[in-house]
Structures are given as C-alpha cells and as structure tokens.
Amino acid sequence: MNPQSGPLVSIGTLSRQTRCNIETIRFYEKIGILAKPTRSAGGHRMYSPAHVGRLSFVRRARELGFTLDQVRALLRLSDKPDRPCAEAKSLAQIHLDEVRAKIDDLLAMQRALTDLVGQCETGDGTDCALLKALSHHRSR
Structure with missing residues (x-):
C-alpha cells in the first residue's frame, strides 16, 4: 500500500493522532509547513496519511527545540529522494x-x-x- 494513500481523517482525528493542537495545525497550514488539505462536501478539512506523517515529523522536530525556520529546512531535506x-x-x-x-x-x-x-x-x-x-x- 502506498504510504500516501489511505483513509482521510478530520482535523480532530489528525490532532489526536499526532497530539498536536488544532490551532497549531491550522497555523502550520497558514505558514505553509503543512499542505492545505482537501475539503469534504461539507467543507471540512480532510487530511491524508501524508499529512499525518509530515505533522508528526514537525511535532517531533519542535519537541527537540528546532525553530520553524529550521523545521522548514529539515522538511526540504526530507522531501528530497536522496535525503x-x-x-x-x-x-x-x-x-x-x-x-x-x-x-x-x-x-x-x-x-x-x-x-x-x-x-x-x-x-x-x-x-x-x-x-x-x-x-x-x-x-x-
């Protein structure tokens, strides 16, 4: 199974899965650290497993004290195939x-x-x- 595919989850579920505050998730979207999710027919944010993985990465980096700029740099490196x-x-x-x-x-x-x-x-x-x-x- 492709790690990018899987069931979409709501922002509340994403928050619980990653132990990340909902407002923080919205902030990360706003500043471009987390990609904008798709929307349900009712307009609710729906997140993919890729969002879960990326947010988990960001949360762990922040727990280690990396600044948001440092997290961005680490994400750019993580997004490269040769890492x-x-x-x-x-x-x-x-x-x-x-x-x-x-x-x-x-x-x-x-x-x-x-x-x-x-x-x-x-x-x-x-x-x-x-x-x-x-x-x-x-x-x-």
Whole structure:
C-alpha cells in the first residue's frame, strides 16, 4: 500500500493522532509547513496519511527545540529522494551547539540564584540581600 494513500481523517482525528493542537495545525497550514488539505462536501478539512506523517515529523522536530525556520529546512531535506544526511547533520549540529549554550546560561543562572538565595536571611528582617542584588545596577 502506498504510504500516501489511505483513509482521510478530520482535523480532530489528525490532532489526536499526532497530539498536536488544532490551532497549531491550522497555523502550520497558514505558514505553509503543512499542505492545505482537501475539503469534504461539507467543507471540512480532510487530511491524508501524508499529512499525518509530515505533522508528526514537525511535532517531533519542535519537541527537540528546532525553530520553524529550521523545521522548514529539515522538511526540504526530507522531501528530497536522496535525503542528504550531511546537510541534516549540519543543521542538527548548529542546533545542538545552541542548546549547549543555553544549558551553560541556565547553569550560570542557577549558580547566581543559589548564591542569592543562600544570602537571604530566614527571619523577618527588612535587609534582603536578594532584593538589594536585584536593585543594584550593573553595567556590562
């Protein structure tokens, strides 16, 4: 059986199958990430198995933190019959580097907050080190 063929499903069924919000599906259609579906005689959107596969791909890429522009690039690669792995790897490596930089930033925030929380007194004092630190202007 051709993976493109099969029963058409409503937007609600597509949403359940892919665990993707209906409004998000409509948004992806609007920005061209998901092709416009056919319409039933009553005007309802009807999605093919190809839509299910593409939306699942997009959802998984978004779960991994890829931006919409990065998802578009990955989809362009995925749509090529020879699927150039080197290009996909390069995109993923750039994203991985961005994720690692964010983790470093979050760890620095964690250390700073740990220090500030450690400076806080446990009583009802009005001299709060945390509030002083936040109020202190520091130029970069």
